[in-house]
Structure formats: C-alpha cells, structure tokens
Amino acid sequence: MRTLIFGGDERQIFAAKYLKDAGYDADVFAIDTEDFKSTKTNELCNGSYGSYNSIVFPLPFSVDGSNINCPLSSKNFNAIEVFKKLKKNTLVLAGKVGSFHKNAASEFGLRLIDYYDSDQFQISNAVPTAEGAIWTLMNHSKKTVFGSRIAVSGCGKVGKCLADRLVKLGADVSVAARNKKDIAWAVSMGMNGMGIDKLVSDIEGYDCLFNTVPCNIFDRCFVEKMNKETLYIELASKPYGMDRECSELLGDRYIPAPSLPGKTAPVTAGTIIGRTVADYL
Numbered sequence: 001m002r003t004l005i006f007g008g009d010e011r012q013i014f015a016a017k018y019l020k021d022a023g024y025d026a027d028v029f030a031i032d033t034e035d036f037k038s039t040k041t042n043e044l045c046n047g048s049y050g051s052y053n054s055i056v057f058p059l060p061f062s063v064d065g066s067n068i069n070c071p072l073s074s075k076n077f078n079a080i081e082v083f084k085k086l087k088k089n090t091l092v093l094a095g096k097v098g099s100f101h102k103n104a105a106s107e108f109g110l111r112l113i114d115y116y117d118s119d120q121f122q123i124s125n126a127v128p129t130a131e132g133a134i135w136t137l138m139n140h141s142k143k144t145v146f147g148s149r150i151a152v153s154g155c156g157k158v159g160k161c162l163a164d165r166l167v168k169l170g171a172d173v174s175v176a177a178r179n180k181k182d183i184a185w186a187v188s189m190g191m192n193g194m195g196i197d198k199l200v201s202d203i204e205g206y207d208c209l210f211n212t213v214p215c216n217i218f219d220r221c222f223v224e225k226m227n228k229e230t231l232y233i234e235l236a237s238k239p240y241g242m243d244r245e246c247s248e249l250l251g252d253r254y255i256p257a258p259s260l261p262g263k264t265a266p267v268t269a270g271t272i273i274g275r276t277v278a279d280y281l
Helices: 010-021 034-039 079-085 099-107 119-140 157-168 180-188 196-201 220-225 244-253 260-264 266-278
Strands: 002-006 025-029 054-056 091-094 111-114 149-153 172-177 192-195 208-211 231-234 254-256
Touching (some): 010 025, 079 099, 119 208, 119 231, 119 260, 119 266, 149 157, 149 196, 192 196, 260 266
Parallel strands (some): 002 025, 002 054, 091 111, 172 192
8 A cells, every 4th residue: 555644744754764664655745854864765746646545644634724734844735635636535644633624535535534533642642742741841940840839730641641750750740630530540649639620729839730621721810820930831732721811911931832742752753653554554
C-alpha cells in the first residue's frame, strides 16, 4: 500500500521514518525542510497525491478550519481541494478532524479515520504531553517543581499522567475532577483530590494551575481570586478552560501550550503517530 505523509510539523517526519523502517512504502509531501531527508523518503513536487492508497494527515488536521495544518510548508493546501483530488475509497488518517471535514470526506467517498480517537494513541501521547507541560512550567516559573503547590484540573489520560509525574518530582499536587472515581484515584495516589467546584472556590495559594478540560470552567471571578504570581498553563483544546477575556486578565501568566509533543519531543511523538496509523494500514 502506497502511503503519503502529508504536511504537519516535525512529528510527521518521524512518523514517516517509523513507517519506512517498518517496511511501508511511505513518501513525504508539503514539508519544506532538510530534516525530512533523514527519513529516506522522497519529497513530491508535482502534487500528484491522488495516486496514493492512504494519506496520513497531521495532528491537528487543520488549525484555521480551512487549510490543512502544514507549518513546515511554504504553501497552503485547502482541505476540500485536496479531498477532491483523492480517489474514492482512499484511506484518510488524520488527527482531531472537525465535523465539517469528516462530513466532506464522506461526501467524496473517502474512508476517514481520526487516529487521535484511538486509546492506544491517547495513552501513549499523554507521556510526551505531560513531560512537555512540566518543561513549560520550568521555563516560566522561578521556583523548583519540588515543593511547589500545583493544581491539575481534569483527570483524563493527560491529567493523570501529568499529576503522577509532578508528585514524583516532589510537588504538592491537587487534582480537581467531576467524577468521584477520579477524585478517589487522586487520593489513592497521594494527591489532594477535590471537585472542580472546590478548586474554583479555593484557588488561592497555588503556584501553578494546569488545565486539561476543554470547557470554560473558569470565569472572571475565579481569575480575580488567583494569586498574582500563579501561572495558568492551558493544555486543553478549544474552547479551553477560560474564554479570551479571562485569559487576557492574566496577562503573561496565561501560558497557552498547544501541541506540546510536537514541540518538545517530536521524535517520540512522531513514532507514536507512525505506530498508531500502522495498525490501520
């Protein structure tokens, strides 16, 4: 099966390398960087991606809701126009695909799979996300992680992985969740478990808050109660943990941290993508 790795950041380069090393016929497209040469793949200059049996698009699939996410390309590629050039029944693998593009792929007769929905992917990807989050904190805080009082809102795969590593670094960690089972998990792991409402009413005294919940759960009143030194690191996707007005109130203490694996651990994160999509090829 001929496979094309289309666009994306450095993760796509190493996803291609993984597939190539595993024996797949994989090429790279829409990546204008010398680094891709190390994957032993061929850059396609004629745009003939319609001949491939499968296309691996990046994570996220699109940032602006229109074009494919191609930060390492000098050109823009409209997603719908690309879909039009693919033959029917082409296997399309992409991460975090919106409903508009999912519906469009179906209308063009494409077989789209969102690999971000894979439990295998999310569990594996939580590790570089958590390490990247800690790296972000260490680059913005004037304190050590050891001894810091840190809150994590949300107890999904990333929240649990992050909280676990923070505890092992000696932080005083509180995990806020809606599910009583998650609160019990936090307590059993030596953390302070609490409901989201408890965190909202008792935010004073924390050095940092990591949010992993993609929902506006923090309002202006919450922000005004935060200590003036507390950092807020946003790990969630849209609509994020707070709206723009609230984030602007925090100034430079509001730290957006999207796509951390691609920035801090592209080799590991790319290998995870390659290993995940290989199961579908």
